[in-house]
Amino acid sequence: MERLRGAIKEYAWGSAAAIPGLFDLPPADGPVAEIWLGTHKSGPAELASGIVYNPTADAAEENLRDYIDRDPQGCLGTTLPSSVNALSYLLKLIAPDQPLSLQVHPSRKQARERYADENDAGVEMTDPNRNYFDENHKPELLVALTKFEAVAGFRAPRRVMDVVGGLPCTIAEDLLRFLQKDLSSEGMRTCFEYLLSADTRPSEDQVMELVEGCRKRLREDTSPSARADRIVSNLADHYPGDPGIVASLLLNPVTLQQGEALFVPAGTVHAYLSGTGVEIMANSDNVLRAGLTSKHIDVPELLATVDYTAAPPIRIAPERVSDVTRTYYAPVDDFELSVTELRDWTTERNLPGRGPRILLAISGAIEVSTNEQRITLNLGEAVFVRADEGNLQVQGVGTLIQADIP
Known part of the structure; x- marks a missing residue:
């Protein structure tokens, strides 16, 4: 290690x-x-x-x-x-x-x-x-x-129509027209390309007109998606006039x-x-x-x-692979991520995972052991574990992040 x-x-x-x-x-x-x-x-x-x-x-x-x-x-x-x-x-x-x-x-x-x-x-x-x-x-x-x-990711086209509907501005009218013509992914492509392409992208004034429409809906409590309008307002504070502000209305908000x-x-x-x-x-x-x-x-x-x-x-919902470890399995062969929460210095636990691993302690103190080595990771400390070091055992009180491969 x-x-x-x-x-x-x-x-x-x-x-x-x-x-x-x-x-x-x-x-x-x-x-x-x-x-x-x-x-x-x-x-x-x-x-x-x-x-x-x-x-x-x-x-x-x-x-x-x-x-x-x-x-x-x-x-x-x-x-x-x-x-x-x-x-x-x-x-x-x-x-x-x-x-x-x-x-x-x-x-x-x-x-x-x-x-x-x-x-x-x-x-x-x-x-x-x-x-x-x-x-x-x-x-x-x-x-x-x-x-x-x-x-992250595109909303359903009908939901986009709900979100931009009623906004009294050119951009909203254009987006509605594109989607009324085609409610498939091609309609979404048309909307996204319209916002970003050099020959069609709206001006800064047009973008800020839409932003003000979203802010007005928030003030009057008439928004079909207050969260989307708050995102628009926040983005406009940091990137005023950027068409990416409008593109956020096409996407799913995530908390x-x-x-x-x-x-x-x-x-x-x-x-x-x-x-x-x-x-x-x-x-x-x-x-x-x-x-x-x-x-x-x-x-x-x-x-x-x-x-x-x-x-x-x-x-991605984690799977409980033991009483102290949960693992997030993504649908790729490059990585997986585990979180281990330990509450007992007296009991040594096997740590799931294999191959080359990186361990990071994000709270407490955790002792990590191989057959030949023993290291204590305190808050904020990390270690690389070679593939040929085999299985790991851990004990301590704290939270450990592990990156490894499936």
């Missing part, structure tokens, strides 16, 4: 207080959006003691990516879905203080082909207009540590309470709005943005990636 320190991502939308607060630390001077625990080349975890969040630490002598590369078979085993000498998953802590971009992730086939295309075209990894930073898809599972708000989970497959348009969570995904950083961001937006590439089928958000 090797102790880990995470890669800190200080994106502008991050909370200065949420992640430090998880570890009983004061707020940071700036945003702390994510902590990455994995092997992705954009931010591999380091082999170092202490808690995963340490913004003042000097760089460690070795990172997890290089460590695995020295003995990939021993570290990863022989059953991983990827042939690359890296973990198939990326574990994160995420804490948006303001809404993230409206975005979608590609399929594995699309990522592989388009990554090669950008390489062949000579697009540098540092180019702000590059879309693909690896060859992998990026399905993801988020488990809420606090109340967590998001939008997760602590312990509840949302799965986002390839092609699903989504945006995380607020809260703190632990996220696990395929080992990728491929993001195609639709709006609500100052970063690069490639509208044609995004529109070609989106699944326009109306569907409810995919909530």
Whole structure:
């Protein structure tokens, strides 16, 4: 087992207080959006003691990516879905203080082909207009540590008509006209493309006209979806005039309470709005943005990636695999996530899971044992467990997150 320190991502939308607060630390001077625990080349975890969040630490002598590369078979085993000498998953802590971009992730086939295309075209990894930073898809599972708000996937077209109906503005009238003509996924495609495409996207004034209509409904308590109108108002506070504000009305609002989970497959348009969570995904950083961001937006590439089928958000209910562990099984072969809650130092428990694992203590103190090693993880500490270290036993009082493979 090797102790880990995470890669800190200080994106502008991050909370200065949420992640430090998880570890009983004061707020940071700036945003702390994510902590990455994995092997992705954009931010591999380091082999170092202490808690995963340490913004003042000097760089460690070795990172997890290089460590695995020295003995990939021993570290990863022989059953991983990827042939690359890296973990198939990326574990994160995420804490948006303001809404993230409206975005979608590609399929594995699309990522592989388009990554090669950008390489062949000579697009540098540092180019702000590059879309693909690896060859992998990026399905993801988020488990809420606090109340967590998001939008994900398209509503039923008739429900969209209910939500935009009665708004006295050009955009609402256009959306209604498109859906009255076609209530299928093609009608939803027409609406989404109309909002984002360069030759049809509404002006900032038109967007703000719709925003004011939503705010008026809220004030007068006449909204067919107060939650959707509140989301519109919130997005307009952060991204005034952005057509992505209107696109949120096409999507399902999602509220997760602590312990509840949302799965986002390839092609699903989504945006995380607020809260703190632990996220696990395929080992990728491929993001195609639709709006609500100052970063690069490639509208044609995004529109070609989106699944326009109306569907409810995919909530993953955990299975109780023991009296102390619940596991969230996502429908992919890249990862699974478990939460173990221990209340007794006197009893040693077997920890389910296999292959290369990352363990993170998010409360208390937990002792982790293999046949040859014993480590205590205190609040905020993490460890990488090689595949060849076999089964694990745990005891203590606290909560442990485990990332592993199916």
